Amino acid sequence: MTDKHPDPTHIRLAKRVAEQLNCSRSTAEQFIEGGFVSVDGQIEEAPGARVRPDQAVTVAPDASLLELTPVTLLLHKPAGFEAGLGLPGAATGQAAHASRSQGAQQALTLLSAASHLPEDASGIRVLQRHFKQLECFTPLPTEASGLVVYTQDKRIARKLAEDIEVLEQECIVEVKGEIAQNGLQRLCHGLSFNGRPLPPIKVSWQNETKLRFALKGIRPGQIPAMCEAVGLAVVGIKRIRIGRVPLAKVPEGQWRYLQPWEKF
Known part of the structure; x- marks a missing residue:
């Protein structure tokens, strides 16, 4: 008081x-x-x-x-937290997504001095001002996990706002089911989404249950729809890279600073 x-x-x-x-x-x-x-x-x-x-x-x-320069924070968002609409693995249709994310806690609330990655190599001192006036231009569905970017830097904000559609994003997709014959080749090229043929996409097996997707301009619901078309069901999606910036070894719920030499 x-x-x-x-x-x-x-x-x-x-x-x-x-x-x-x-x-x-x-x-x-x-x-x-x-x-x-x-x-x-x-x-x-x-x-x-x-x-x-x-x-x-x-x-x-x-x-x-x-030293009072704007900062950019890279968060490993756990599934169940809201970080904007659309992008990899969102439910097909905005209504389905809204019903799933309604009441979800904002991922922004995870950003604090306590959740800072102890092994952060940036050397930047954590200040309370770093958690103010943050903007996010890298939304991720509530049910997905992985890299989300929050920034105070107007230059980075402009870069992400203008180029998010052309920046390659890399996701690890856990699946179940048996893939159809020639399914991997079809995932790479040959499928359509929302009535339009998809451009070539880099897809490979990481292990028996996980696929690695590298693609641009991801549409809401695209990855689950692609997997369903070849007999697979998506269990989970984790974004591990945006452009040239990786999530690296940041545990779920923690964050690190974008280093000066890192560029999207």
Whole structure:
């Protein structure tokens, strides 16, 4: 509960930092959100936090606004979480998909400091500001799992929004049943979907129950329909790559940062 009558000796952290550094309030707020400011030895990322005169407020010697760059997070979405409509394995028809995903928890809620991959090689410090103003242009059906991208970076957002149809996506599809004669060849080329012939697609067996699909411009329900056409039923779908960016060894429910050299 907010105190309606705050102690006048307690001031906003941003004001205190601005006074100490003789800088603007907005610059002070950026230093705080960047994780460079500590109160009594504890990092404080909320510019609006109130501090007492006797509390020690310190700014890290290496504080820099250059680090306040937008980030992109790569989440391994578990099945059962909502991450937008359409793409691999969605139920045929929007009504079927809606009925299946109604009430599903948003995958965005999985993004927190606690679910960050400990072995993340990016070297980026996890900050609370990294979980704000995230956009997703790589939807994945509720019943599917795998790579979902959330970004603050307008350049990456534009790239994904404009090119998602032409970026190759790789999925591991678990199936059951017995494949028809020449079924694998037909999956690669020769099937139609929604009355239109499909372009050549790269499909191969990963093991006895899993197929590896690599394709572009995936339509909702396409993969299950393709498998059904050759006598197979889809048990599960996991997206492991978008363009040149892989999910890598990120466990379900965890996420990592997109590294500077990685390009979709």
